[in-house]
Amino acid sequence: MPATADRLKNVSISASAAMTQRARELAAQGIKVVSLSSGEPDFPTPRHAIEAAYAAALAGDTKYPTMDGTPAMKAAIIRKFKRENNLTYEPNQIVVSGGGKQVIFNAVLATCNPGDEVVIPAPSWVSYADIVKFAGGVPVSVPCPENAGFKLRAEDLEAAITPRTKWLFLNFPNNPTGAACSRADMAAIAEVMLRHPNVWTLTDDIYEHLVYDDFEFCTIAEVEPRLYDRVLTMNGVSKAYAMTGWRLGYCGGPKDLIAAISNVNGQNSGGTSTLTQAAAVAALDGPQDLLKERSSIYKTRRDYVLGRLAEIQGLRAHKPEGAFYIFPNMSELIGKTTKGGRKIETDVDFVMGLVEEHHVATVQGAAYGMSPYFRISYATSMEMLEEGCNRIAQYCKDMK
Numbered sequence: 001m002p003a004t005a006d007r008l009k010n011v012s013i014s015a016s017a018a019m020t021q022r023a024r025e026l027a028a029q030g031i032k033v034v035s036l037s038s039g040e041p042d043f044p045t046p047r048h049a050i051e052a053a054y055a056a057a058l059a060g061d062t063k064y065p066t067m068d069g070t071p072a073m074k075a076a077i078i079r080k081f082k083r084e085n086n087l088t089y090e091p092n093q094i095v096v097s098g099g100g101k102q103v104i105f106n107a108v109l110a111t112c113n114p115g116d117e118v119v120i121p122a123p124s125w126v127s128y129a130d131i132v133k134f135a136g137g138v139p140v141s142v143p144c145p146e147n148a149g150f151k152l153r154a155e156d157l158e159a160a161i162t163p164r165t166k167w168l169f170l171n172f173p174n175n176p177t178g179a180a181c182s183r184a185d186m187a188a189i190a191e192v193m194l195r196h197p198n199v200w201t202l203t204d205d206i207y208e209h210l211v212y213d214d215f216e217f218c219t220i221a222e223v224e225p226r227l228y229d230r231v232l233t234m235n236g237v238s239k240a241y242a243m244t245g246w247r248l249g250y251c252g253g254p255k256d257l258i259a260a261i262s263n264v265n266g267q268n269s270g271g272t273s274t275l276t277q278a279a280a281v282a283a284l285d286g287p288q289d290l291l292k293e294r295s296s297i298y299k300t301r302r303d304y305v306l307g308r309l310a311e312i313q314g315l316r317a318h319k320p321e322g323a324f325y326i327f328p329n330m331s332e333l334i335g336k337t338t339k340g341g342r343k344i345e346t347d348v349d350f351v352m353g354l355v356e357e358h359h360v361a362t363v364q365g366a367a368y369g370m371s372p373y374f375r376i377s378y379a380t381s382m383e384m385l386e387e388g389c390n391r392i393a394q395y396c397k398d399m400k
């Protein structure tokens with residue numbers, strides 16, 4: 001067989017996707033699996049978004065789209081950035097792609113030469129490092145320890161930047177920890193970036209609307225306007241509007257960078273589905289009450305799971321400000337043996353034992369670049385969370 005490209009050698013299938021796959025296999029055998037591994041809202045897409053897509057299809061909006069986003073979509077994104085982030089962009093400062101993931105992929109491909117470094121606060125979403133490696137770049141991980149609330153400390157950021165640094169990636173609220181940055185936290189990060197004029201910042205704000213206890217979300221270009229020309233602000237409709245399957249993400253940034261990203265976007269897709277764009281316009285421009293309603297449901301779930309975890313000996317969970325994840329520390333269980341006879345030496349052993357012996361799917365911290373932790377997603381029903389917590393409690397209690 002002819003060989004595949006060398007550039008794929010360091011790129012792996014995501015651990016959360018692998019765990020979701022294992023959960024599906026067990027379910028196919030008739031086993032009742034509790035899936036706490038998927039980062040996907042369990043709510044439906046808002047009806048007005050679905051109706052807008054249907055109306056667009058009936059009206060004949062089914063031809064090739066403009067490559068970088070329809071004028072209506074760009075206008076809705078510009079309104080969103082102004083309304084929610086106090087950021088002003090022109091249409092030539094916006095690109096629409098097939099999900100936030102594709103925005104990041106395009107941005108990295110458009111800018112990274114082999115050997116260029118991308119500073120990634122860890123733990124982090126599994127795809128960042130793989131995307132950077134795909135482009136021949138070098139991911140540089142900067143630990144955001146639990147005792148710093150899983151936030152990026154200015155001194156650690158400063159120490160990670162070298163003459164080869166091309167990007168800093170930010171993702172607060174964070175996947176997998178749920179940590180979010182206050183304005184003061186963000187201002188400290190911005191202060192460092194002001195000192196490095198050759199480095200861009202990509203801020204992945206996909207969890208913007210999932211913050212709890214009156215926490216106020218902020219984004220770096222708004223906090224420090226002097227960075228406006230070096231910040232790519234990325235967002236999408238997947239998490240906020242429960243539109244993961246529609247595949248739409250977007251970004252706003254400086255004109256020249258956007259032109260380069262738009263070029264890559266035009267080469268690797270013929271633009272984003274017209275029907276998806278019609279739905280996303282309706283989501284961004286339509287009633288926003290559902291964001292608050294859903295965020296309050298997520299908060300109830302977060303508090304429930306935190307309460308249950310607090311009762312489990314051997315686990316310690318930091319209270320996250322946002323997203324729909326909890327990232328418990330399981331270091332106290334290292335060295336124990338499960339009821340099924342599995343020796344727990346790592347967080348991988350812990351999550352594998354949990355899924356095989358108690359059929360609860362979670363993801364090991366190692367997948368996100370920080371051990372010994374595991375990620376619980378509470379983007380699922382209270383019934384599932386209750387059952388999942390019961391099983392996790394039993395699993396830990398039975399360890400010797």
Ligand code: PLP
Pocket residue numbers: 039098099100101102125171174175204206236237238244248249
């Ligand atoms: N960024 C982060 C931090 C995520 O966790 C995810 C999905 O899990 C994405 C981006 C991908 O979003 P999209 O569905 O828009 O591609």
